[in-house]
Amino acid sequence: MHAITKSYKLWEEDLKILKWIDIEIYKGDFLSIMGQSGSGKSTLMNIIGMLDNPTSGNYIFNGQEVSDLTDDDQALIRRAHIGFIFQSYNLLPRTSALNQVIMPLIYQGISKKERTARAIEALKKVGLADKIHNLPSEMSGGQQQRVSIARALVTNPSIILADEPTGALDSKTWVEIMELLTSLNKEGKTVIVITHEQEVDAFARKHIFIRDGNIVNN
Numbered sequence: 001m002h003a004i005t006k007s008y009k010l011w012e013e014d015l016k017i018l019k020w021i022d023i024e025i026y027k028g029d030f031l032s033i034m035g036q037s038g039s040g041k042s043t044l045m046n047i048i049g050m051l052d053n054p055t056s057g058n059y060i061f062n063g064q065e066v067s068d069l070t071d072d073d074q075a076l077i078r079r080a081h082i083g084f085i086f087q088s089y090n091l092l093p094r095t096s097a098l099n100q101v102i103m104p105l106i107y108q109g110i111s112k113k114e115r116t117a118r119a120i121e122a123l124k125k126v127g128l129a130d131k132i133h134n135l136p137s138e139m140s141g142g143q144q145q146r147v148s149i150a151r152a153l154v155t156n157p158s159i160i161l162a163d164e165p166t167g168a169l170d171s172k173t174w175v176e177i178m179e180l181l182t183s184l185n186k187e188g189k190t191v192i193v194i195t196h197e198q199e200v201d202a203f204a205r206k207h208i209f210i211r212d213g214n215i216v217n218n
């Protein structure tokens with residue numbers, strides 16, 4: 001990313017959230033993004049994950065200028081390469097854990113039997129083998145977070161974007177989740193994690209800090 005900015009129009013004013021972001025992220029990186037609440041971390045992550053477009057600047061993904069891609073092309077890249085773990089989980093309220101995790105596989109043209117097997121596998125990996133039929137309202141916050149992690153992993157993405165994946169978890173569970181992300185990184189996946197916690201940050205091998213819409217101590 002070079003000179004990435006993001007502004008929101010609020011009433012007639014331009015609210016500048018990201019002012020100048022220059023970052024290079026390489027395959028296999030384990031990167032943490034820290035910064036105060038409201039500093040623009042989730043905004044940046046949404047741009048990295050092509051869920052949102054920057055106001056200006058260049059974002060080159062695998063050699064492709066992202067602003068030259070159509071929304072459909074961006075969606076295809078997203079589905080093929082990126083797993084998201086959202087700050088707010090983004091689970092569907094009336095859908096079982098199993099079906100939430102199956103969902104991203106539906107676009108991938110694999111059989112129902114294999115979709116189910118892979119979703120169960122992903123749920124086991126995050127320690128939810130006994131909750132596969134539960135609805136979000138029948139699970140704790142940490143368990144819901146783990147469903148969202150299973151959903152991010154099930155497509156076997158090369159990049160994992162995690163927005164405070166440990167926010168709702170107790171200390172034992174968050175260590176497990178960070179160890180899981182570490183082992184995925186060791187398999188060669190690129191992991192980008194937003195966090196407020198120094199202990200979580202310590203798992204990463206590269207660190208960036210956002211302040212006032214700029215990157216400091218890159």
Ligand SMILES: Nc1ncnc2c1ncn2[C@@H]1O[C@H](COP(=O)(O)OP(=O)(O)OP(=O)(O)O)[C@@H](O)[C@H]1O
Pocket residue numbers: 008009010015017035036037038039040041042043044087
């Ligand atoms: N759609 C929007 N319209 C207007 N302002 C927005 C919009 N989305 C985000 N913002 C503002 O952008 C700023 C950055 O938000 P963002 O969610 O990126 O912060 P964050 O660093 O992730 O914070 P937190 O640690 O609390 O999650 C905030 O001040 C927020 O109010």
Ligand SMILES: [Mg+2]
Pocket residue numbers: 041042043087163
């Ligand atoms: Mg955020």
